Amino acid sequence: MKKLLIAMSVSASALASMAVNSADYVIDTQGAHASVNFKVKHLGYSWLTGRFNTFEGSFEWDKENPAASSVAVSIDTTSLDSNHAERDKHLRSGDFLEVSKYPTASFKSTAYKPTGEGTGELTGELSLRGVTSTITFPVEQIGEGDDPWGGYRAGFSGSTSIMLGDYGMGGPLGNIPVELELNVEGVRQ
Template sequence: MKKLLIALSVAAAAMTATVANAADYVVDTKGAHASINFKVKHLGYSWLTGRFNTFEGKFDWDKAKPAAADIEIKIDTTSIDSNHAERDKHLRSKDFLAVDKYPTATFKSTSYKPTGDGKGELSGEFNLRGVTKTITFPVSQIGEGDDPWGGYRAGFTGTTTIMLKDYNMDGYLGNLPVELELNVEGVRQ
């Protein structure tokens, strides 16, 4: 009986250690330490840039097990902001995001492949305008560690390119590539 109790105690301690080392993070959007930005060429002469002001997300990260990394992001497409009210109205219309019908876009990772030096390739399902496609982000870790408020944070950045036509935006701009940039800083829970 004593051996059984010792074995159960060791198992319980191991499980507690696993839970204590859990690496669940919430993306810090309240402190504005995260952003989802985009840029697209305007007539081939300059860059039109913008962002989504409202989004939320969470991720799992353990530097000892980077291949187990996981992230989920939910974007409020009505919050698109290109710093031009009339253009934003057009971007929200059926010609582009069709926010009346598709008010959210989502990204859910399916794999993370570490490539060394804090870098890796994050793949997942991106749903925009009712269409889901697999996309891949080359990702770099910016850093991680204790913050001044007693918490622990980790931050990453990644950029990928999508084509508008792949998400049923077939108009005269459908063949334009759009660069998406995801910057996340998460607070460990």
């Protein structure tokens, strides 16, 4: 009986320790400490850049066991902003995002593989314009720690490229890659 109580006590301590190391974070979009950006080459001569102004998400981060970490982000595709109203109207049309039919894009991770100190590869399902595919991309931890308001924050950045045609966009421009960049700063809950 004494051995059983000791084993239960050790197991409870281990579970409590795991719970302390793993934390849930809400992405700080209210303070504009996060961004979802894109860029695509314009005629091969320059970069056209833009962002999605409205999105939300959360992540779980466990620095003691990074492989147990996860992230989920939902993006309002109607909030696309390339700083040019006519171009934005075209990018929101059926030629590209078709926001009237697909007003939301999302990413939900399925795995995180650490590759070094503060770096890793994030794999997950990207759903865009009614198409869901698995993507993997490198991420970097920017930092973590106490903030001036009594909270605790962690921040990460990652980027990848997708082909427009893989998501039913662009017609003859479907073979053009678009670079996506996600910068998140989360507030621990």
